[in-house]
Amino acid sequence: MNEAAQQLNQRNARLLRLATYASVTVAVILITLKAVVWFMSGSVSLLASLIDSLMDGGASLINLFAVSYALTPADRGHRFGHGKAEALAGLAQSAFIAGSAVLVLLQGIDHLLHPRPVEAAWYGVAVMLLSIVATLLLLRFQRYVIQRTGSTAIRADALHYRSDLLMNASIIVALILAWYGLPGADALFGIGVALFIGFGALQIGRDAIQILMDHELPDEVRKEALELARAVPGVIDVHDLRTRQSGQQWFMQLHLELPGELPLTEAHELGEQVRHAIQRRFTQAEVLVHKDPV
Structure with a gap:
């Protein structure tokens, strides 16, 4: 490997590690805030967001370990390196996200059939606004990393964080509607978010499988x-x-x-x-x- 390629690999390795640390940090902060406010409000759409953040945290942890392993140099047993660990991480993320989508969908249907009042809605709105800001900052950094590394694992991570933006905006609307006497909106938005998450899981899984099956480059x-x-x-x-x-x-x-x-x-x-x-x-x-x- 020439010197230019070695420098590129070292730079990419540093960026990938920073991206995984940033993702885990953001996920932990948002999980803590959403858990407190969900306990106060009982909102199903906020529960959907909390579960999604839990999945984000789990997926980000998988990414952290998978990226570290993928960056391990080739050895006698893996002459082509360990890079496919990134695709395996993407496949695991798709399973996490699909599971969260099913759970949120079931909760949404239950709350639609058995409406419950939403308390402390404005605290939920504040947390969602904070989530949007934190997610935008993380996505900006992830986009920079993806442009320079093409990482499958970081691209998968960014995909469901992008879906979080739409989710958080819809939850703000649902909480405001619930506050003004439309509790069914909270459940409907939760179901819509679940379906959106499920679609994202399919995309991530498909991309990961393509790499594991040695799909041709573009x-x-x-x-x-x-x-x-x-x-x-x-x-x-x-x-x-x-x-x-x-x-x-x-x-x-x-x-x-x-x-x-x-x-x-x-x-x-x-x-x-x-x-x-x-x-x-x-x-x-x-x-x-x-x-x-x-």
């Missing part, structure tokens, strides 16, 4: 890699490009079509030029080049 990445290889003087054509992702690491393998009379030394040198051209553009990529005589 088409634009593959297209650019082929163009870079074909642009090297002496290369006739390129075929059989295969790509996959494992955590922060990309893996690419391709076949070069070279003149059949080319000496082995020159063929090897062309292969190295292609490898370096692709790795200069995609520093997180490990490139394997096979030479085919034409």
Whole structure:
């Protein structure tokens, strides 16, 4: 691995660890505040938010350990590294979120069938406003980390924190309506939030499974890699490009079509030029080049 790639990996590792610590910290603060106000109010929509924050906290803890493990260098038993721990964390998060959605849905239906008054609604509104501010700050940092690392685990974490923004806004509306004599709104909003959470869980699980199943990298990445290889003087054509992702690491393998009379030394040198051209553009990529005589 060249020096530029090592520096990139070290920077990404630092950003990923900071993102997991920030996520856990925000989750713990919000869980504490929401638990107190839910106990005071009995609001089902606030309970939905509390349960979601509990799931966020659990998922963030999973991320913290998974990201640390994923950043462990390759060893004799894991020659391609430990990067898929990130995707496993994303899959675990989807299960957490789906479970929270079912629980909130059942609570919402029960409160819709058996309406109960909502107390201390304005305390709930204050906590939701604080949650929105804290979530926006966290998402801003997570977006920065995702742009520079492409982390599946952090992207999954950010997905359900983004859903929290909509949830918190809807809960504010529900609490205000309940305060003015419409307690059924609280249950309806709780059910709506549960369905929204469930949809997010499906998205996270699908993305994680794609990586675990070695899904190809995006088409634009593959297209650019082929163009870079074909642009090297002496290369006739390129075929059989295969790509996959494992955590922060990309893996690419391709076949070069070279003149059949080319000496082995020159063929090897062309292969190295292609490898370096692709790795200069995609520093997180490990490139394997096979030479085919034409």
